[in-house]
Amino acid sequence: MKKALSLALVVVLVLSLGLTGCAPKAEAPQGGEPAAQPASDVIKIGVFEPMTGANAAGGELEVEGIKLANKLYPEVLGKKVELVIVDNKSDKVEAATAAARLVEKDKVSAIIGSWGSSLSMAAGNIVKDAKVPAVGTSCTNPLVTQGNPFYFRVCFIDPFQGTVMSNYAFNKLGAKKAAIIQEVSNDYAVGLAKFFTDNFKKLTGDENCIVAVANYNTGDQDFTAQLTNIKAQNPDVIFAPGNFTESALLIKQARQLGIKTPFIGGDTWETPEFIEIGQDAVEGSVFSTFFATEKPITTESTKFLDAYRAEFPGKEPAAVTALAYDAYLIIIKAIEAAGTADSVKIQEALLATKDFQGAAGVVNFDENRNAVKSAVLKTVKEGKFTFMDVVEPIK
Amino acid sequence: MTLDLFLQHLTNGISLGSLYALIAIGYTMVYGILRLINFAHGDIFMMSVYFAFFGVATFGMPWYAAFLLAILLTGALGILVERTAYKPIREAPKISILISAIGASFLLENLATVIFGGRPKTFPQIELFTKMVDVGAVRIQMLTFMIPVITVALLIGLLYLINHTKSGMAMRAVSKDIETARLMGIDVNRTISFTFGIGSMLAAVGGIMWGLKFPSILPLMGVIPGLKCFIAAVIGGIGNIKGAVYGGFILGVGEIMLIAFLPELTGYRDAFAFILLIVILLFRPTGIMGEKISEKV
Numbered sequence: 001m002k003k004a005l006s007l008a009l010v011v012v013l014v015l016s017l018g019l020t021g022c023a024p025k026a027e028a029p030q031g032g033e034p035a036a037q038p039a040s041d042v043i044k045i046g047v048f049e050p051m052t053g054a055n056a057a058g059g060e061l062e063v064e065g066i067k068l069a070n071k072l073y074p075e076v077l078g079k080k081v082e083l084v085i086v087d088n089k090s091d092k093v094e095a096a097t098a099a100a101r102l103v104e105k106d107k108v109s110a111i112i113g114s115w116g117s118s119l120s121m122a123a124g125n126i127v128k129d130a131k132v133p134a135v136g137t138s139c140t141n142p143l144v145t146q147g148n149p150f151y152f153r154v155c156f157i158d159p160f161q162g163t164v165m166s167n168y169a170f171n172k173l174g175a176k177k178a179a180i181i182q183e184v185s186n187d188y189a190v191g192l193a194k195f196f197t198d199n200f201k202k203l204t205g206d207e208n209c210i211v212a213v214a215n216y217n218t219g220d221q222d223f224t225a226q227l228t229n230i231k232a233q234n235p236d237v238i239f240a241p242g243n244f245t246e247s248a249l250l251i252k253q254a255r256q257l258g259i260k261t262p263f264i265g266g267d268t269w270e271t272p273e274f275i276e277i278g279q280d281a282v283e284g285s286v287f288s289t290f291f292a293t294e295k296p297i298t299t300e301s302t303k304f305l306d307a308y309r310a311e312f313p314g315k316e317p318a319a320v321t322a323l324a325y326d327a328y329l330i331i332i333k334a335i336e337a338a339g340t341a342d343s344v345k346i347q348e349a350l351l352a353t354k355d356f357q358g359a360a361g362v363v364n365f366d367e368n369r370n371a372v373k374s375a376v377l378k379t380v381k382e383g384k385f386t387f388m389d390v391v392e393p394i395k
Numbered sequence: 396m397t398l399d400l401f402l403q404h405l406t407n408g409i410s411l412g413s414l415y416a417l418i419a420i421g422y423t424m425v426y427g428i429l430r431l432i433n434f435a436h437g438d439i440f441m442m443s444v445y446f447a448f449f450g451v452a453t454f455g456m457p458w459y460a461a462f463l464l465a466i467l468l469t470g471a472l473g474i475l476v477e478r479t480a481y482k483p484i485r486e487a488p489k490i491s492i493l494i495s496a497i498g499a500s501f502l503l504e505n506l507a508t509v510i511f512g513g514r515p516k517t518f519p520q521i522e523l524f525t526k527m528v529d530v531g532a533v534r535i536q537m538l539t540f541m542i543p544v545i546t547v548a549l550l551i552g553l554l555y556l557i558n559h560t561k562s563g564m565a566m567r568a569v570s571k572d573i574e575t576a577r578l579m580g581i582d583v584n585r586t587i588s589f590t591f592g593i594g595s596m597l598a599a600v601g602g603i604m605w606g607l608k609f610p611s612i613l614p615l616m617g618v619i620p621g622l623k624c625f626i627a628a629v630i631g632g633i634g635n636i637k638g639a640v641y642g643g644f645i646l647g648v649g650e651i652m653l654i655a656f657l658p659e660l661t662g663y664r665d666a667f668a669f670i671l672l673i674v675i676l677l678f679r680p681t682g683i684m685g686e687k688i689s690e691k692v
Contacts, residue, residue, distance in 0.1 A: 052513030053615065060514060184662040214654075215661040219619060221609035224407035225654035226661060232400050245515050245611045252610075256527050257403070258534045276517045277611045 042082045043341045045331060046102035048113030048123060048134075053090025054218050054243055057271040058115035058320060062137050065317070065324030066112055072307055073328070076335045084108055090218075092122045099123035103130035109341040110135065110334075112327045115320060116268075117141030117188035124148050133334075133347040135327040138267060138290065138320045141191045145369045152350050152369040154326045154358060155267075155290055156393065158188070162195025164288045164375045164391045165239060165264055170203040173262060175236035177211045181226055181250060183242030184215035192241040192266050211235050216250070218243060223250040224257065231259050241266045248278035255281040262286070270318050275383055282380050291319040291360035292376045292387040300329070304359035318385075319360065319376070326358035399532040404655040405648070410539035412647020413546040414608070417601035418624035419631065419639035420553065421594035427634040428570045428590050430489065434496040435476055436598060437621015438503035441614065443469035443599035444518065444606040445511055451519040458521050466599040473595025474588045476503075482584065500621075507614035515613050518606035525607060542604050549597060550640055556593075557636070566590055570634075619665065626672045632682025641683060646671065 047066055050059035063085060070083055084106045088095035095114065102108050103126060111127060111134040114120045120139035127134040127150045136144055136153030140161055145151040169175040178200055183189040197210050211233040214226035227250065230238060238254070238261050240247055251263050265287040275282060293316050296302050304325055308317045333356060334349035335341060356363040363371040377388040418440055425433040446468045450461025480499040484491050524538045557563035565586045568576040577583050605620065606612055627646045631638025646668060654661045675682060 052508055054613070056513035057515065212658070214658060217662060217665060219615075220664070221611070221616075222407075222411055222651075224411075225404060225651040226658070228400060228403045228407065229655065229658050232397075245613075249609060249611055256525075256534065256536060258527075258529075273515050273517070273611070277515065279517075279520070 042080045043076060043335065044082050044084050044106055044108040045328070046099075046106060046108035046111040046113075046132075047083050047085040048088055048095070048099055048102060048111050048119075049085070049137075050090040050115055050119060051085075051087035054245060055090040055116050055119070057244060057273045058138070058268065059087075059090075061271060061318045061321045062113070062115050062324035064312075065137075065321035066328045068304070068307055068311060068321075069325040069328035069332075071311075072303070073332050076332050077339065077341070079341070081332065088114055088119050088122075090116070090119070092118050095119040095122035096126060099126040099134075103127065103132050108132065109343055110331045110346050112324065112331065113137060114139060116186070117144055117191070118186055120144045120151070121187060124151060127151060130343075131347070132343045133331075133350055135331055135350070137324045137327045139188070140267065141187050142368070142370070143187065143191070149351075149369070150347055152330075152365060154323050154330060154360070154363050154371050156373045156375060157370045158192045158266075159195045160393060161266055161288050161375060162192050162197075163199045163394065164377070165192075165266070166196045166200040166203060167391075168286065168288075168377060169237045169239065169264060170200065173237050173264075176204055176206070177209055177233075177235045177237075179212040179214070179230045179233060179235035179238045179261075180210060181214040181216065181223070181230065181238060181240045181242075183218055183246060185217045186242060188266075188268070189241040189243075193239065196239050196241070216242070216246060218246065220246060221249060223253050226250075227254045227257050227259060230254075231257060235261055237261060238263050239265065242268065244269050244271045244274040245277060248274045248276075248282055251285060252278050252281040267319065270320065270378065270385055275380060275385075278380075279383075283383075284379060284381075286377060286379045286388065288375045288391070289319040289378055290373065290376060291322045292378060292390075293317060294387040295376070295390065297361045298357045298359070300357050301359045301361075316385075322358075322360035326356075326360050326363065329358060330356050330363060401655075402531075403533045404651055406533060406535050406539055408648035408651035409644065410536070410542055410608070410647075411651060412644035413543040414601055414605055414643070415620070415624050415627045415647050416640040416643025417542070417546050417549070417604065418598055418620060419627040419643045420550070420636055421598045421601075422625055422628040423631070423633055423636055423639040424590055424594045424597075426628070427636075428566060428587060429481070429492075431481065431492050431496065432625065432633075433591075433594070434493075434621070435480070435499040435503055436594070437617035437619075437624070438500050438507075439469060439473055439476065439595050439617075440598040440602045440605070440620060441507060441612075441617030442472055442503060443595075443602035444612050444616065445507065445516075446599070447603045447606060448516055448518055448612060452516075458519070462603050465603060466596050469599035469602070470592040470596040473591040473598070477588055477591040482587075504614055504617070511614055513614065515611045518610040518612050520610060521607065536608070538604065538608050542608075545600065545604070546640065546643075549600065550636065553593070553597075553636060562586070562589060623665075623668050626668050629672055630675050630682055632684040635682070635684045638682055638684030 086098040088098040117139040120136050128148050133150050138155050140158045142157045180193050182193040212230045263285045267289040269287045270289050334346050338345040338349040361373050372393050375391045378385050379388050446465035450456045476499050480495045528535050565581045569586045627642035628639045631642030
């Protein structure tokens with residue numbers, strides 16, 4: 001009996017390891033592993049997203065978009081496109097492993113991902129050394145693509161986003177004093193906070209316009225101490241770039257502590273969890289993002305929206321879903337232009353991309369392979385993300 | 396820093412600290428009896444939050460019924476983990492049991508990820524617990540009053556159980572010497588299971604309070620509280636129940652005060668807890684209350 005029990009436990013343990021190790025590999029067939037790439041009749045595209053952990057909701061929204069795009073555009077050059085989805089577990093170390101797996105084991109032609117700048121940066125050197133092009137979805141930190149000719153992205157970057165939000169705080173909210181509470185373990189949040197600060201100082205002409213800077217770590221749940229400090233400084237606005245769960249919790253706790261100051265943030269907030277966790281507290285929060293369903297930009301936008309609504313009735317796509325869709329599509333277009341599934345040729349084709357018509361707008365890469373695009377301001381109104389304004393890119 | 400601000404920080408700290416204390420008791424009880432650090436404790440805590448969540452959100456039970464059921468289920472889960480992961484290797488070297496504990500922890504985390512999914516769920520908000528009260532210029536959540544009261548009440552109940560009941564006497568006997576206790580006619584296995592059950596039920600109370608206070612729940616949410624409460628137990632003197640409560644309060648208030656007085660060090664909040672652990676282990680490995688061997692349970 002004892003033996004049977006312990007044996008069963010061992011088996012379950014081993015299984016659980018197997019589950020975490022392989023579970024996210026949703027669509028990769030097992031057979032014929034070592035098939036040489038040029039001879040195979042499928043083209044593999046790696047998808048590198050957080051499916052578990054702190055950023056899982058963001059990753060799932062993007063995978064939705066990628067799968068949808070794959071459904072609408074299942075073939076290129078007469079070959080089937082196969083998605084190899086790996087989970088980077090919202091963790092920088094796991095992200096590097098996941099990316100390495102894509103290029104070494106699965107030998108993908110190109111990679112899509114990831115939600116989260118830190119995760120994308122963890123893959124940077126791997127795609128660069130393997131010469132496999134990667135198209136970032138919603139990783140907005142400038143360092144993701146900087147100095148890495150194989151990393152592209154279909155979203156704008158944080159210097160622009162930081163400017164948009166500081167302009168909003170200064171012009172629309174009339175704020176003169178801002179407080180910042182940032183997810184200090186996340187390159188995205190720290191970068192965005194810095195760009196916000198720089199521009200806000202310029203706008204107010206006041207070196208001391210940032211009255212408080214508070215930090216927290218990914219996964220923290222108690223923010224009362226930081227918020228109590230911020231409350232004592234009495235700012236006009238609180239800029240809180242960071243992951244959606246933590247942001248929602250901290251806004252909730254701020255309201256509980258009696259802080260009535262408006263909260264503004266970045267694109268990471270747009271997940272259903274932000275509203276579910278924050279409930280009434282996040283009502284009126286404003287953030288910048290990439291795309292609003294209320295403002296379809298291209299014909300591709302309409303196509304995407306129709307397909308999405310047919311696929312998920314009663315649901316509206318998030319901006320990052322549209323971006324992920326675009327990331328897939330831009331790779332397909334590049335493969336078409338290159339006429340081959342060879343990674344280096346795809347990278348060259350991506351570099352030559354001009355006026356790509358995506359669901360979330362037209363993409364033209366700047367010299368650092370970042371998309372130059374307009375930003376959208378959204379707010380939470382009656383428990384829904386609601387479109388507010390469009391801000392054009394700075395030329 | 397004004398007095399009001401300080402008081403606000405202090406209440407924040409006490410409310411966090413009493414949560415730590417509640418969970419730390421479970422660690423300390425198991426250690427007291429088996430000399431085993433039950434690394435799955437944080438994950439049992441996590442499971443309790445999910446049990447309560449499903450009770451209220453999915454099955455629409457009234458909160459008190461759902462919470463009670465969650466506490467009982469968690470107790471059963473604790474016993475199950477003990478029976479499957481620890482009991483079969485009770486005679487094995489300590490290190491094997493420790494590894495088994497880590498295995499049980501990973502198992503629970505991964506099972507939760509597979510079954511419940513990796514996306515955060517929102518713990519139901521119950522007005523009675525979450526509403527805010529103004530005391531002067533200090534804003535306090537009802538929970539902040541309730542958690543310390545519940546912690547102290549459970550502590551008193553537990554001390555009574557250990558010192559004045561037959562099962563408690565059995566627990567004390569087992570903690571001193573398993574072999575001798577067995578010779579004296581004590582059902583050692585039952586006593587150990589009972590300890591795990593009680594410890595896990597305390598973790599469940601802590602878990603439910605945690606869910607009410609921090610309503611976002613994830614399969615990995617038990618890891619950091621688990622480690623922090625382990626540290627709290629060590630600070631208090633692992634094996635000592637009162638010590639675990641003191642340790643919890645010291646850690647909770649200490650963390651909040653670190654941020655309050657040295658805001659630029661906020662990012663090192665978790666590091667602070669571990670540094671405290673190292674310091675305690677270096678200079679007072681028995682913790683602040685750990686000297687009186689007789690009280691160990």
